[in-house]
Amino acid sequence: MADTRPHDVTPQSGPRPPVRGPSLSARLMRASWRGLPPKRYDVGLEAGLAVPGADGGTLRADHYFPRADGDFPTLLIRSPYGRGLPWSPMFGILFAEQGFHVVLQSCRGTGGSDGRFDLWRNETADGLAAVTWLRGRPWFTGTLGTVGPSYLGYTQWALALDPPPELKAMVVQVGMHDPHAFYHRGGAFHLENALAVGAGMTNQHRGIVPFLKAVLRLRRGLDGIVSARPLRKAYESALGELPWLDGVMAHPDADDPYWRGAALAGAAEQAGIPTALIGGWHDALVDQTFEQYARLRAAGARTSLLVGPWTHTSALQQGWPEVFAESLAWLRAHLCDDPSGLRPTGVRVHVGGADTWRDLDDWPQSPDPAPAPWYAAPDDSLTSRPPAQPAPLTSFRHDPDAPTPSVGGLLLSRTAGPRDNTALEARDDVRTFTGPPLTEPLDAVGPVSARVRLAVDTGHADAFVRLCDVDGQGRSTNVCDGITRVATAPGTPTEVTVVMSPIAHRFAPGHRVRLQISGGAHPRYASNPGTGVPDTEAATVTPAHITLYTGTSLNLPGGTPAPER
Incomplete structure (x- = not known):
């Protein structure tokens, strides 16, 4: 068999990094995990390799590899969060132990790579440049996969937008496209998550200590930042100047040329690359995971979906x-011709409230009955009986200077x-409508929405809607x-559909x-100023008086009707 221990025939500037083992901290973290498969190989590491980027600058990468003879497929992981903890043990060590070359590369402007980081504009070109570099490695067999969470999912979709022929499989874990x-879904600015990303993108690639210091600075200054008028640039007191975050806040409209090329939904529609999707019911990117799955299925792609009881971070911890x-089963099936670990069904979801897993052939379940509305009634109940005629239900005042607080939900x-x-x-400033006690279990599996009939005296407000147990x-x-x-005529009743996760x-x-x-739900979302001015730009606010009307309803999946009172 061929000798796959790394050697490089391409000259590099400066001395070539030595081959060594992973760091002690990475090995200690790896040893702390339970429930993982036993390793197959010892792991070697070439750290700090110089990989040419699309602009000719140097993008730094670490190469983890099995210390064994043989041909092994390669995983390319491109990250703006650095190449140390937790990425080194989670991806470098664990996958190399299982028989993969792993190239963990820092995106442009991060982790010692040249250039300036931009939220999305360079990932396709730099990803393709990394594959070009791989073609010159003597250990590269031409069989390539990708894997990774969050923005590491975005860099995968960026590569798949113009996929190289070597790309045979992807695993997108709690990832975005x-x-x-992510920042403006539903028309409101996702303030708290934006600040969390700002802290991570700016500091995590510099190491654990700088990152934790930045998080503490943000926590200490959070109240002042999220209540500032105007909101834009208030984050600078904790995070410094971030041109990409300022751009995100300054351009709320998806049709703005600023966002041209940012969305990579088209990559999922090419149907050429087998893709496994992993999400969490409480992950800030769960809606994007389901959209990715729907696009892959519509395109006829080979795909699978796993959704667990996780948040964005707990999917990579407890989960x-x-x-x-x-991830390992999918990559072995499509890179190593070993499908033995694949599930018999394409979809597996955790059922909350029951703490069980359910295997499904597809998502949503097919055939999926049309949802039966649960109508909000004047006595604050939910009923299957539609209203006889439109009438006011209740009203409340929303004050942007004392906004309704956020509790839990899809946060980072x-x-x-x-x-x-x-x-x-x-x-x-919160209204609830509640059904009667259930006499038997009610399983709701699928999409959820609400139809809200309301009038706003200022003409400008947000409708935040939540399903509770x-x-x-x-x-x-x-x-x-x-x-x-x-946004409607002041005082005029209107109807909006609120799509929930x-x-x-x-x-x-x-x-x-x-x-x-x-x-x-503040500060998860920036509070609506009530004036029609974008929430990140408003210097003044106006409280809104909101009236709810009959016809407001909850739509649960599976055609489940509301029980009669």
Whole structure:
């Protein structure tokens, strides 16, 4: 068999990095994980390799490899978060142990790579340049895969937009393909997540200590930043100048030329690359994961979907054994011709409320009955009976200077996920409509939406809508939610559809289904100023008086009707 231990016949500037083992800290982190498969090979490392970028600058990369003779496929992982912890043990060591060459490369302007980081503009060209470099490595067999989470998912879609022939498989873990939707979905600016990304993109590639210091600075200054008027550039007190974040805040419209080329949905429609998708029900990018799956399926691509009870970060922590096993099985099937680890069905989802897993042939389930509306009634109940005629239900005042706070949900922080909403729902700017106690389990698996009929005296407001599970003790826990910006004639009733994130959830006997409606969730979303001025630019605000009308309804998947009271 061929000797695959690294040697480089291409001259590089300066001395060639020595071959060594992974760092002690990386090996200690790897040793701390449980539930992972035993290693097959010892691992070697070439650190700090100089890889030419598309502009001719040097992009730094680390090469992990099995210390064994033989031909092994290659995984390319392109990241703006550095090449140290946790990426070195999670991807470099673990996958090399299983028989892969792993090239972990720092994106332009990060981790010692030349140039300036831009949120999306360089990833396709730099990814293709990395593949060109790989073709010159004597250990590269021409069989290439990609894997990685979050922005590492975006760099995969960027490469797939113009896929090289060597690219045979992808694994996108809690990953994005559309930056605009991440920051502005529903018309509101996703403020808290934007600040978290700002801290990560600016500091994580510099090492754990600088990153933790930046996170602490952001936490200390968060209240002042999120309440500033105007909001734009207020982050500079904690994060410094970030041209890409300023651009994101200054261009809320998806049709703005600023966003041209940012969304990579077209990559999923090419159907040429087998792609495994992994998401979490409480992940800030779960909606993009489901959109990726729908596009891949529509294009006839080979794909699989795993969605667990995870947030963006817990998918790579508590969920890592499942995520790694799913990723490894897919890569072995499509890069090593070993399908033995694949699931028999294309979709596996965790069912919240039941703490079980369910295997499905597709998502959503087919055939999927049309949802049966649960109507909001004047007595704050949910009923299957439609209203006889339009009439006011209730009203409340939303004050941007004292905005409705956010509780849990799709965040990047540790406060993400299901949380007790009881105190939130006691506020006078939140309204709830609740079904009767269930006499049997109610399984809701699929897309969720709400139709909200409302009038706003200023003509400008947000409709934040949340589905909650109320247990026998009255504790209300969020299951999913969504937000939509409303701009209409002042005081004139209008109707908006608020798309919430999909769910797989069991409401147990004795529990109740609740629809929660408010004018925002701050600082998860920037508060609507009530003036029509973009939320990041407004210097003044106007409170909005919001009236809800009959016809407001919750649409649960599976055609499940509301039980009669």
